[in-house]
Amino acid sequence: KAGVTQTPRYLIKTRGQQVTLSCSPISGHRSVSWYQQTPGQGLQFLFEYFSETQRNKGNFPGRFSGRQFSNSRSEMNVSTLELGDSALYLCASQGRTAEAFFGQGTRLTVV
């Protein structure tokens, strides 16, 4: 059974640019959650998608957005990048329970 796949693994972007990250959940899982992890703030909840609908949202500015496709794959977009957006972005796949299975993450560096 394939795990959670996130692409790309690493990204370097310039301030002001935008970026799109992708996540393919475990087969059969319909919920995808996104997290930002930084040394200072730990794991911060961004949002959760289920059946193409955002069900929950964290306390991030509107520059952070996401979507989910009919095959449960999800994308996360960050517009107008700031230096503080440099972080590890993790996607979590959830099935019928809240047990989360994480992908390897995308390391975003904003310069």
Added chain:
Amino acid sequence: QKEVEQNSGPLSVPEGAIASLNCTYSDRGSQSFFWYRQYSGKSPELIMSIYSNGDKEDGRFTAQLNKASQYVSLLIRDSQPSDSATYLCAVNWDTGGFKTIFGAGTRLFVKA
């Protein structure tokens, strides 16, 4: 008060000892509780879930939940150097979906 609070540590225990990790959370209705382990440079991996008051044992790990005290803990028996990692406590509140909030994590060092 933060939603999920953990002592950041580091917690250092000798090999073979019991490591005790603690977590408190805000009381906001129905919840489920999880412990994740994160090695440096890796993603978090689920090691225990607990849904009702009491103890739940899985191998060398025991999770304990006390909803009246808003407290959840993880005991690691016979600690091994390979247990050295950051342990994350997580709470999911029933919001009609999944909104799992993580604590800042406790760094555990097991000395050989």
